[in-house]
Amino acid sequence: MGSKSLEKSAKPEVDYFMWQNADLDNACGLIACLHAVFNNRRKVGIEEKSPLSELWELAKGLSPEERANALNGFTKIQDAHKECSSEGQSEQAEESSQVRYHFICFTRNHKGELVELDGMLVDPRLLDKCTEEELVQKVADEIGRRLKAGIITDKMALMALCRKQ
Numbered sequence: 001m002g003s004k005s006l007e008k009s010a011k012p013e014v015d016y017f018m019w020q021n022a023d024l025d026n027a028c029g030l031i032a033c034l035h036a037v038f039n040n041r042r043k044v045g046i047e048e049k050s051p052l053s054e055l056w057e058l059a060k061g062l063s064p065e066e067r068a069n070a071l072n073g074f075t076k077i078q079d080a081h082k083e084c085s086s087e088g089q090s091e092q093a094e095e096s097s098q099v100r101y102h103f104i105c106f107t108r109n110h111k112g113e114l115v116e117l118d119g120m121l122v123d124p125r126l127l128d129k130c131t132e133e134e135l136v137q138k139v140a141d142e143i144g145r146r147l148k149a150g151i152i153t154d155k156m157a158l159m160a161l162c163r164k165q
Contacts, residue, residue, distance in 0.1 A: 018119055113130060
């Protein structure tokens, strides 16, 4: 994967990126969802006066570290996250040592670049040029490359943020 015209060390432009600090221990799934929604908010739409819109207004001008601190203190999102995460079919881990998965976000920025957003990294990672039509295939190619290289295993789940048809 990768275009020769892309400077891999360049920091891609995104609307929203935050870090996962120790206080947000097992919140990588929530952080990946926030990365996906906030970087696509014009397409997704965020209901006014909702906890998401309140968090966006609070965090949009902050640094990645400050956003982590803001999320840590934003109980409306924490409460909604706890409620939704308990609705699934799987058992919830009681301790961080029981967590065996990590969630990240792949998205396309306004410059037409495929970007990886991982709260455990210092910055977003630029991967490739990408049109809207290529997004799913480019992400699949990147996942395939990582599987083949042994960077990740096939014990994973994927989630797509899609427009309702």
